[in-house]
Structure formats: C-alpha cells, structure tokens
Amino acid sequence: MKKIKLGCPNPECPNHKKNAKLKHNLTNCPICGSSLVHVCKNKKCHTLVEDDDKLYCVLCNADREDKKVVAAKGAAFGGAGLIGAGIKYRHAIKDVIVTLIKR
Structure with a gap:
C-alpha cells in the first residue's frame, strides 16, 4: 500500500x-x-x-519524469565516452594488462 x-x-x-x-x-x-x-x-x-x-501531484510527477530522462541520457553519453576512450587507447590498455599478468 x-x-x-x-x-x-x-x-x-x-x-x-x-x-x-x-x-x-x-x-x-x-x-x-x-x-x-x-x-x-x-x-x-x-x-x-x-x-x-x-x-x-501532476507538476511534481512531470518534474520527476524529466529528471529520469535527463539521467538516462547522461548515463548513455558517459558510457559512450568510456567506450570511445577504450577504443582509442586499446593498445595501451592491452600493454598494461599484459604487464600486470606477467608479474
């Protein structure tokens, strides 16, 4: 309830x-x-x-829905940025992981 x-x-x-x-x-x-x-x-x-x-109320409910949409867009944009950085620096990241595994 x-x-x-x-x-x-x-x-x-x-x-x-x-x-x-x-x-x-x-x-x-x-x-x-x-x-x-x-x-x-x-x-x-x-x-x-x-x-x-x-x-x-109707106004507060609309504000809550708007905040949810903005948060979802921000999360999608941030995730895309991380993927883009991973693609750009994949060789450097790979070298770091390989050196950590060899230790």
Whole structure:
C-alpha cells in the first residue's frame, strides 16, 4: 500500500503555512479542526492530489519524469565516452594488462 500524505487545506492554519504532512490515522487537523486532504508527497509542494492512487501531484510527477530522462541520457553519453576512450587507447590498455599478468 502506498503511503499517501495528508495535509490541512485551511490557508490560515499554521500546519498549512509550514507545509506539515500529518499522520495517516488522523482525519482532522489537530490545530484548526478542518478535515485533512491528500496532498503531494514532495516536501516543497502542498498541492491537492485528486487521485488516491498517486503520491505526487501532476507538476511534481512531470518534474520527476524529466529528471529520469535527463539521467538516462547522461548515463548513455558517459558510457559512450568510456567506450570511445577504450577504443582509442586499446593498445595501451592491452600493454598494461599484459604487464600486470606477467608479474
């Protein structure tokens, strides 16, 4: 089961102002008494999430997907660079390995 985060929707409440994520077993805010709503799991975001199956709001989820794509591209580029260096210096690498084996 996913751990959804609950937050106070009342803009005047101190829990809403400090973006507090409250315990899952609570139904009302302990300070103002308003009913708690499902909010985004991101620490800096306090957006209401309509779908109970999702942990993040639409904007935070899009940011997370963008970061995954950038990380995958960076890993692919870095790996290609290592392969290119291996091809360029294969004779030198081979000589080093041979000398290490002979010892």
